Amino acid sequence: MNNFSGELFDQYFLNSIDLLxxxxxxxxxxxxNPEWERxxxxxxxxxxxxxxxxxxxxxxxxxxxxxxxxxxDRKLVKEFVNRIRHKQGHYLWIEWRSFLFGPYIxxxxxxxxxxxxxxxxxxETQEKFRxxxxxxxxxxxxxRSDGSYIAVNPMLSQMLGYSAEELMQGTLHTIxxxxxxxxxxxxxxxxxxxxxxxxxxxxxxxxxxxxIVWGLVRSQWVKDIEGKPLMAVTHILDITARKxxxxxxxxxNRILEKKVAERTRELDQSVKxxxxxxxxxxxxxxxxxxxxxxxxxxxxxxIVNPGEAxxxxxxxxxxxxxxxxxxxxxxxVFSRLGRKEPVYSRINLDHLVxxxxxxxxxDTANRELEWTIQPLPDIYADKxxxxxxxxNLISNAIKYTSKSEHxxxxxxxxxxxxxxxxxxxxxxGIGFNMQYADKLFGVFQRLHNNEDYEGIGIGLANVKxxxxxxxxxxxxxxxxxxxxxFYIKLPK
Amino acid sequence: MKNIPRILYAEDNLNDxxxxxxxxxxxxxxxxxDVVRDGEEVMDFLFYRGKYQDRSRxxxxxxxxxxxxxxxxxxxxxxxxxxxxxxxxxPVVMLTSSQMENDVIQSYELGVNGFVxxxxxxxxxxxxxxxxxxxxxxxxxxxxxx
Numbered sequence: 001m002n003n004f005s006g007e008l009f010d011q012y013f014l015n016s017i018d019l020l021x022x023x024x025x026x027x028x029x030x031x032x033n034p035e036w037e038r039x040x041x042x043x044x045x046x047x048x049x050x051x052x053x054x055x056x057x058x059x060x061x062x063x064x065x066x067x068x069x070x071x072x073d074r075k076l077v078k079e080f081v082n083r084i085r086h087k088q089g090h091y092l093w094i095e096w097r098s099f100l101f102g103p104y105i106x107x108x109x110x111x112x113x114x115x116x117x118x119x120x121x122x123x124e125t126q127e128k129f130r131x132x133x134x135x136x137x138x139x140x141x142x143x144r145s146d147g148s149y150i151a152v153n154p155m156l157s158q159m160l161g162y163s164a165e166e167l168m169q170g171t172l173h174t175i176x177x178x179x180x181x182x183x184x185x186x187x188x189x190x191x192x193x194x195x196x197x198x199x200x201x202x203x204x205x206x207x208x209x210x211x212i213v214w215g216l217v218r219s220q221w222v223k224d225i226e227g228k229p230l231m232a233v234t235h236i237l238d239i240t241a242r243k244x245x246x247x248x249x250x251x252x253n254r255i256l257e258k259k260v261a262e263r264t265r266e267l268d269q270s271v272k273x274x275x276x277x278x279x280x281x282x283x284x285x286x287x288x289x290x291x292x293x294x295x296x297x298x299x300x301x302x303i304v305n306p307g308e309a310x311x312x313x314x315x316x317x318x319x320x321x322x323x324x325x326x327x328x329x330x331x332x333v334f335s336r337l338g339r340k341e342p343v344y345s346r347i348n349l350d351h352l353v354x355x356x357x358x359x360x361x362x363d364t365a366n367r368e369l370e371w372t373i374q375p376l377p378d379i380y381a382d383k384x385x386x387x388x389x390x391x392n393l394i395s396n397a398i399k400y401t402s403k404s405e406h407x408x409x410x411x412x413x414x415x416x417x418x419x420x421x422x423x424x425x426x427x428x429g430i431g432f433n434m435q436y437a438d439k440l441f442g443v444f445q446r447l448h449n450n451e452d453y454e455g456i457g458i459g460l461a462n463v464k465x466x467x468x469x470x471x472x473x474x475x476x477x478x479x480x481x482x483x484x485x486f487y488i489k490l491p492k
Numbered sequence: 493m494k495n496i497p498r499i500l501y502a503e504d505n506l507n508d509x510x511x512x513x514x515x516x517x518x519x520x521x522x523x524x525x526d527v528v529r530d531g532e533e534v535m536d537f538l539f540y541r542g543k544y545q546d547r548s549r550x551x552x553x554x555x556x557x558x559x560x561x562x563x564x565x566x567x568x569x570x571x572x573x574x575x576x577x578x579x580x581x582x583p584v585v586m587l588t589s590s591q592m593e594n595d596v597i598q599s600y601e602l603g604v605n606g607f608v609x610x611x612x613x614x615x616x617x618x619x620x621x622x623x624x625x626x627x628x629x630x631x632x633x634x635x636x637x638x
Contacts, residue, residue, distance in 0.1 A: 279592075282590070283589060283590045283592065286590050286610075286612060287505065287507075287508070287589045289612055290508075290511075290610055290611075290614075290617065291508070291511065293614045294507075294511040294514070294614040294617065295507070295511070296614075297614040297615065298511075298514060298614070321612070321613075322613070328612075329612075332590060336593070
């Protein structure tokens with residue numbers, strides 16, 4: 001026993017951080033240090049009647065025996081690891097260093113269970129990541145901040161037609177579509193800097209066969225303790241099909257828009273044609289009507305003592321010519337208005353309306369006309385054209401209330417809509433039958449005869465044309481012998 | 493005594509010629525009116541060409557130009573007149589059926605002296621012709637009279 005004791009030896013033996021034991025060649029323990037009890041729970045008494053092999057995990061016995069043979073051959077075994085049963089039944093991973101001296105085995109051992117478990121955990125984690133990476137249904141890559149690859153997955157190879165080796169030889173920029181390189185770099189820069197940028201980035205890659213592959217990219221940077229970017233784990237979803245569908249839809253939309261524009265142009269053109277037709281017809285009609293008037297008057301001047309009948313006919317022709325000339329000139333004005341684009345400015349409508357009413361003061365002086373003018377909004381429109389609109393509507397209201405007993409005219413504004421003012425002019429005059437409402441705004445359309453109410457029927461056509469030009473709308477409600485109300489809707 | 497200057501009147505429509513001459517007559521203007529039927533004739537008249545090569549060498553008081561005329565129209569004639577050395581200062585008055593905005597603008601850009609739309613009412617027309625004749629042939633002083 002003296003071989004295994006002595007004060008100095010005991011101090012080492014008792015205070016060692018490692019498990020120390022001495023056994024004979026059969027595996028019977030002769031001495032254990034206290035670390036054994038702390039680590040594996042055994043005292044020398046516990047194991048006195050045990051053989052070393054009884055403590056070993058059954059799966060490790062074979063290897064341990066082989067290590068023991070090595071020990072006999074080489075006198076020393078290092079870095080041998082097996083599992084030893086704790087007194088409580090569970091196993092710990094123990095690393096051994098043993099040497100043979102005389103008939104005894106001197107062994108130091110260390111519990112490396114934590115290390116083994118950590119390694120296993122790391123290995124498992126790596127394996128899990130590898131499986132996820134390799135089998136991901138989207139392209140995946142791990143890149144450095146310079147765009148070079150640490151790893152690419154099979155799906156990325158499949159997406160882009162390059163083998164993993166080919167991809168790894170190049171960089172991110174090799175496979176990025178040239179027009180998207182700058183944008184892509186900027187996105188990476190922002191990502192690294194932690195600046196705000198879209199989490200999902202759409203960019204184009206170039207397939208090995210030259211075609212464009214659209215990718216939806218999401219990236220997460222891994223940084224070191226100092227914040228330096230180490231690598232980014234990147235997912236790339238192939239959205240080429242979606243992009244192509246979008247492009248197809250856009251293309252269809254473009255074609256549609258083009259068609260609409262074409263049709264609009266055609267419509268504009270036919271409106272223009274119609275306008276110039278109206279214009280040139282009324283222009284050309286002016287000459288013959290002028291000639292009729294001229295020669296008729298010259299003829300009349302040559303008639304000595306014209307009788308009552310001649311005078312009557314002369315008067316009728318003259319009237320007809322006058323009416324026709326008014327119509328022609330109104331048509332000219334109408335078509336001129338049609339070609340005039342509004343010049344917009346802010347208009348104080350209150351002011352404008354009162355100005356116009358003042359204009360007609362003379363006509364209404366001896367009538368008991370009751371005006372109600374509600375506060376009116378400022379509008380944004382062409383002042384001259386709006387003046388024409390309100391002149392028409394106000395003079396109509398005055399005209400068609402001329403036979404009312406208590407004529408009333410109200411000018412006001414309805415609640416309207418968010419983007420529109422709706423103004424109205426209401427009178428209690430002759431009104432009209434709603435059945436003919438659509439005829440009100442036509443050129444030379446009249447609902448009353450000339451004898452009762454003078455006019456040629458162009459005023460409301462001008463009103464409609466002007467309001468249409470302002471992208472507004474006009475409508476009328478009425479009841480025969482009760483009155484009419486005209487609504488004008490104008491964009492705010 | 494100096495001759496009363498003549499008026500050159502270009503108009504293709506016979507009815508208009510007749511009515512305008514009647515209007516001149518009614519307005520008692522002493523000036524004689526030379527009538528030409530298209531733009532080319534205006535230029536022949538002014539530059540003593542073709543059937544006008546033998547006419548007496550005198551410059552009209554002013555020219556009354558219709559716009560719609562065969563061959564050269566009124567605007568083209570106005571342009572040629574303004575480009576010529578001889579007549580660049582000669583008063584020219586447009587007398588037309590209706591006021592096409594473009595015609596008015598173009599005429600003024602080319603240096604027209606007046607633009608009159610023929611009134612439909614004959615009495616108004618006589619007044620208009622009278623006014624034009626009185627102003628341009630009598631009241632107005634133009635370089636050609638100096």
